[in-house]
Amino acid sequence: MKLSTAYIPVLKETPSEAQIVSHQLMLRAGLIRQLGAGMYTWLPLGLKVLQNISNVIRREMDAAGSQEILMSTLQPAELWQKSGRYESYGKEMLRFKDRHEREMLYGPTNEEVVTDLFHQTVKSYKALPQLWYQIQWKFRDEIRPRFGVMRGREFLMKDGYSFDLDYERARKTYETMFTTYLRIFKALGVNAVPVKADSGPIGGDLTHEFHILADTGESALYYDAAFEDIDPATLTLAQAQSLYAMADEMHIPENCPVPPERLKTRRGIEVGHIFYFATKYSEKLEAVVTGEDGQPVTTHMGAYGIGVSRLVGAIIEASHDKDGIIWPAAVAPFQIGLVNLKATDAQCTKVADELYASLTAQGITVLYDDKDDRVGAKLATMDLLGLPWQVLVGQKSLENGQIELKNRKTGEKSFVPLSNATAEIQHLLNLKL
């Protein structure tokens, strides 16, 4: 895509309404615009990131045997009356009546709908386990929406649900989802720590939150330093259970078993939460199958959430510098930022045009700054947008038959012979630095 025609309305000034850095950078880099309190329009660059994150999640959820479905955003009130949550949910649930005066709501979460779907469509123990997920917009009427997409009202969430025959099998499914979550965050290029969550009145130890480490995080995390020596993608639930990791609301210093020299404290942003529910919803909404002996069995359920739109903000909180965003490769809206440093020079333009064509022909996604603008402004915009690699075409390096490559994260620059440029760039992308 050429920057001259791309719809990327960058802002020079930091908008005064944005208090945290991810919100500021999302507005400045033209990823989103606010429509109303806690409601955003996703512009092309922001939408690409949202789609990239969604596709990573899809790939890993599918590989774990979960099947994608899609529920409507609006729901009839009846199912919530059955579960008993219609009264208890509070003002964050947006309620209204349709033209026939039927009570409805905008789904803040989907346990009721999905459990009723199971009730309607699954009859036998032979069909278990069932794991379903969706990536769909939800609405929670926050009293004070803030921090951009980090605490919006309309937000994109991956919510998954599982149905098993008994506790043991449900626990295995929970373990699968636990490791799947670690794989997802690793694939997204962020460090996530699983911490024990408050299981509330259900009790038990089967609920975890996943926090992305970021200095600007909302919660303090306390965890055993041993966590940092483990590859998160191979961490099992049993290992995680054996190591201490708590968010501040669950951390009681007097009870902490980790010696102070091994206790790490860092800040984190919650981006995922998994639960084992037992039969809380399956009893009320009749997620019951016929067991092997012909008797009815109430299924054991789990639920597995990831804040997809929130992740866009959280990744930026975890990965930026004073100049702008630093996208991990897996979520970057384009792989390469190609800059023609002197668009008025025929040779620069010829080389940049040809590079754009050859990179694009290889399936590499390129944002090509073909605009006639000051070099300083062009480089500042590319740094702000945060694509992993910059390819700079300028008069000086071309005199030596070279182009310049810059790694956005490390700032390292190198010169590459023009004749070899496409192959070298392809090589760098394959390394996934």
Added chain:
Amino acid sequence: MKLSTAYIPVLKETPSEAQIVSHQLMLRAGLIRQLGAGMYTWLPLGLKVLQNISNVIRREMDAAGSQEILMSTLQPAELWQKSGRYESYGKEMLRFKDRHEREMLYGPTNEEVVTDLFHQTVKSYKALPQLWYQIQWKFRDEIRPRFGVMRGREFLMKDGYSFDLDYERARKTYETMFTTYLRIFKALGVNAVPVKADSGPIGGDLTHEFHILADTGESALYYDAAFEDIDPATLTLAQAQSLYAMADEMHIPENCPVPPERLKTRRGIEVGHIFYFATKYSEKLEAVVTGEDGQPVTTHMGAYGIGVSRLVGAIIEASHDKDGIIWPAAVAPFQIGLVNLKATDAQCTKVADELYASLTAQGITVLYDDKDDRVGAKLATMDLLGLPWQVLVGQKSLENGQIELKNRKTGEKSFVPLSNATAEIQHLLNLKL
């Protein structure tokens, strides 16, 4: 995907609530389940079709220079008060108040939001034209939702918008979208006829509806037989304007210039609608840029809609037989239905398992019926699901070292040597029959 673990709840009986064939088949083939009046949950098979259609639309819209954005489903009432449509829209608009008593609505369409976005982000004639689109859920509170996803309340729509400097340029953009629409429907594998639509109080000739031809269609279409000799993908707006094509509400027999022997009548289902708006919204919501001479210029707008969820039903109306759905290749949820006709036979199972592995390894999407069930039931289910090609593995043909291929549309069967099966199937898929 193996049918034994796939979540595809097929129904043996035709559900009594479904009046039209596409609704019946969508329920029977396990594509959707109803959640409430005009609201559906999309199950894995239905969701894949919805995603396939969306991706074809994305590819063609991107190629036409339109950029994808995503607006929130909910909107503040203010913008609609500015355009004057808040009062006039009627009861199909779902209105409500949030917890702070602010008036809001569920977007039935997005002219107001997108025109305000343009106002906020585009300032100069140099940035024109701008073409944007989104694929997002919308809600219209139909008084009597019916016909499944063909007239639902919550529905998925591709809505696109364009902003140009003057009428001449806006007309060119309209032409581009007109031909893009023909390309989209051709790529989806359906026959669409563009008919002149009622332009209402705006006047002019720049509004067309696109109807898919289907015997069960809701509207009668009257058109010049010459339309059928044209490749829809090369038809220009000028050609279309010169040939008569009207839906029944616009067709006045006395005024029809086509001689009776050349006048074709078929039924159609409206799946797309494009408009040129002139400055109707850009005046009220200030989509104004600075022109070349420094003076403000009010932009000329167009809007371009496709009913994505409606298309799923419309394609089935246009492409089915008494046994079930017949998916066009581009939208089929899987390319191949592989059936092990005798799952209790070791040789059949070995061959079917190996074929599943080798086809999948080549990137071919396969639904593999690995279940132990009666042959008749298995074949009936595969016909119902409507995948373009069936690969049948049975004892008899294996004795001759063969497997059987069946084209779902034509019913043609052929035998292929097992040794050559994967290559032959790959070849058939490349032919895009």
